Amino acid sequence: MQFVEIANQYGCKIEVSNGALAVDAKSIMSVMRLAATKGTVLRIVADGEDAEQAVEALAKLVEDGFGEE
């Protein structure tokens, strides 16, 4: 949830993938489909003006352990 919230703070297009499926990082229902649990490797790709900040923020969140999941 936090992941999606943060993703939505940025204007760029953001895609996240678990290797098998790539979805829109700004849609909670899409992200949930990744069924990403502890240990899953996520690939975050952003395209747009604030792409760099977006990826940084999201990566940090994942590294910090999400807080919720």
Next chain:
Amino acid sequence: MIIKKGIGVSPGVAIAPAVVLDTEEFDVPRREVPADLGQVELARFQKAVATSKREIIDLRDRTADRIGKEIASIFDFHVGLLEDKEFLAKCTEAISEGHVTAEYAVATVLRAYAKDFQSMPAYFADRVKDVYDIEKRLLRNLVGERRQSLRHLKKHVNVLAHDLTPSQTASMDRAHVRGVAIDAGGQTSHTAIVARALGMPAVVGLNDVTAEATGGDMVVIDGNRGVVIVDPDERTLAEARRSAEQQDVFIHELDGLRDLPAVTKDGHEIALLGNIEFPPEAETVLNKGGQGIGLYRTEYLYLGSDDEPTEADQYASYRQVIEICDGRPLVIRTLDLGADKYTQARARVPERNPFLGCRSIRFCLQNLPMFRTQLRAILRASVGSQVSLLFPLITNMLELRQAKSLVRDVMEDLEEENIEHRTDMPIGMMVETPSAALQCEQFAREVDFFSIGTNDLIQYTLAVDRGNERVAPLFSAAHPSVLRLIKGVIRAGKRYDVPVSLCGEMAGDPKFTLLLLGLGLRIFSCAPPAIPEIKQVIRSVTLQQAIKVARRVMGFDSDRETLNYLRAETQSILPESFAE
């Protein structure tokens, strides 16, 4: 073209496109929406989403205060879903391109999510519950919104529903709702009563008509034959239109009887009155040629809202009716609620058998403050009028005496408070249970009048639930036992000089008029639309004829025999009133 047979409870033929009210069950049938109404459907969806979001945020804030932020964050998921781009896009697509209802779109999209989650690891599988929760909430808001929209319609429609609550029927936009077709219900359900009062064709007990019709389908509701036709072919539609026209002509002819007296051919005067639920209907009774109000059902004052009506509210309603009656007889029946939402909601534990439970007068005698308020309002409003007070569902002598004593109590209070009130109010009781009917001789000595309530009397005597479509055919006013009880009450009334009226739906059914006259009934009170036809029958027969019919009928042993005979006899007098 689909033809469904149910029970015709209010005569007439209505032809109009359907509005289908879905039930609040989990099964959302696939309903199509005409392409040009896609925008409307989309708007409904968006509105439901917005409302649901507001509800959840409100819930979350309140829960956070009470339980703690962590638990409340569960709701964040709900909000997140409702704001989710993919979810919204999928629903929008289903509605605008799939041409389905908002309900169906929501159900399919959410269930697809639920299915996906189920096959995922624990955390996600848990979210399935949330998804269903959100679905329920959205559906509830969608259905609720559709119910709201029955109040403001732009064109003529026929309403098809699983069931309608009294307040829904009461608040329907009458100018545009032409007819009503219901899955549930029997002869004298609330829907039937209100539809009859409004002169709106209605068919109930159809079981699953809501599954067979889609919003926008052309539907014919034939309240005479108890038939509903969905999407009629050309020929059937033409036939239906002709039927409807004939009805109109017939009704107009009967309206000419308005100012003529209800007198038999051999000069016996009969009192013909009307039953009402809402004050404005009193006008209708008089317009149709009724001589007064034989039954003012006050429950609708209580069903209209969640709060109990105040003494002032009630006083105003009673005054309204009294003024319309302008000196004509008016019988006000005290609260006869029971076996429904109102009393069940106030019960600490919902009753398992509300029909035999704490309803009506019993409920009133166990809720004295509320009952006193009603009695005060009635006594105060009745100053200088011809109002009589009627107690419903009296089953034993002590009950009656207690109620009467309460009236005296209330009068004393009003005396002390120096408030003007009626001091010589006639008090009567409904005879609507076997116990009352069988003990009528003794009751006759303690009341000023009787009112036979055949709707409930038949139910209790035959042990049949009028609202249960599986046994509704067993419910019959023509049953020999019922007739015996009615005869007994009329006789007791005569012996003790107590006027007897009959206010059940039987009074408004022209095929029973001859029989009732022959059994000695002189006061009929029925739904306003039925008044002209009953007057017509009365004016077309002699008492001799009626007595002969009654004698014959009392010798029959089944309701079917009686019904066939009565139909034949009445038809020979009034061929036009039988379209069958």
